[in-house]
Amino acid sequence: MNRPANSSIHHPGNELYDMGLDEIVNEPAVPEPELVGPKPGLLKRLHRRFSVLGLIGLVLVVFWMTIAVIGPWIAPYKSGALSSVDVFAGSSHAFLLGTDYLGRDMLSRILYGTRYTVGLALAAALMASLIGTCFGLIAAVSGRWVDEILSRLFDALISIPSKVLALVVIAAFGSSIPMLMGVAALAYIPGAFRISRSLAVNLMTLEYVQVARARGERLFYIARVEVLPNMIHPMLADFGLRFVFIVLLLSGLSFLGLGVQPPNADWGSLVRENIGGLSEGAPAVMMPAIAIATLTIGVNLLIDNLRRRGGRGQGAAQ
DSSP states (O other): OOOOSOTTSOOTTHHHHHSOHHHHHTOOOOOOOOOOOOOOOHHHHHHHHSOHHHHHHHHHHHHHHHHHHHHHHHOSSOTTOBOOSOSSOOOOSSOTTOBOTTSBBHHHHHHHHHHHHHHHHHHHHHHHHHHHHHHHHHHHHSOHHHHHHHHHHHHHHHTSOHHHHHHHHHHHHOOOHHHHHHHHHHHHHHHHHHHHHHHHHHHHTSHHHHHHHHTTOOHHHIIIIIIGGGGHHHHHHHHHHHHHHHHHHHHHHHHTTOSSOTTSOOHHHHHHHTGGGTTTTOHHHHHHHHHHHHHHHHHHHHHHHHHHHHHHHHHHHO
16 A cells, blocks of 8 residues: 555544654664562561571570570579579479578579570670680791791691690689680680681682782782682681580589589579489479570570571582
8 A cells, every 4th residue: 555645634644654664673672660669577587598507596595695685684683693492393373493401492493594694605605706716817828937837836726635735724723704705715726727727728819819919919908808708608607606615614613613603693603503403303403404405405596597508509500
């Protein structure tokens, strides 16, 4: 069909005659609006990030961390108050976890002791991980002689068992809160050093680190920007393990009478004080031990979840 001579008459299809072929083909397409759905709720985000066991570990860790902060304020009795004439009493309305060998409320004693167990272990684990990671980075990015000196020094220190080192230091200098914190950190600094140095040495061989060195970047920049961010995830898992080890170490020292001293008490001290009620099945012995078990199990479950997520993330990246 021929094009109409009078093009002034408007018809619905006349625009196609007025436009060139290139204009028709190259006409920009109108982008479709993106459909933004509602953000997933907190429970869905947690389910994506954690497995079932990881969620259990997270709940246990958050619970005991919260108790360490607010425990003394929610305790029904003072820590050293003689609340009952019955010793090693069972659970009752007045004493939910029974009483200890002096008639003190065990729930209050555990709530007060959480601050010492969790607080000391957390502070010591932070010190051990930070100091060990710093020295590991220094050894990895520095020259051969610095690496050799630091490695041999920490190898000598790691050869001493942690409990033996703690017993010797506390027997020589006495038991106090700063001393317990320092000796627990000292016992686990070498392990954190070896893990961080191994990770940093492997990262130093990668291409982007070699490019940074070829650019003339300083060692501090390479360690802080190129190496440290890529070893955070495994070091967090190692920090969790250090925390568990230090909890067990401090509880063992308190059980031997070398940990937190009376009138204060941590969970290990509570087990030692009430060991005489073990034959009676008193809650005063069982509850502190259950508290230690739930804390360590919760941290281990959370660490296992972090490890699996880290492994999947690295595989996906590759």
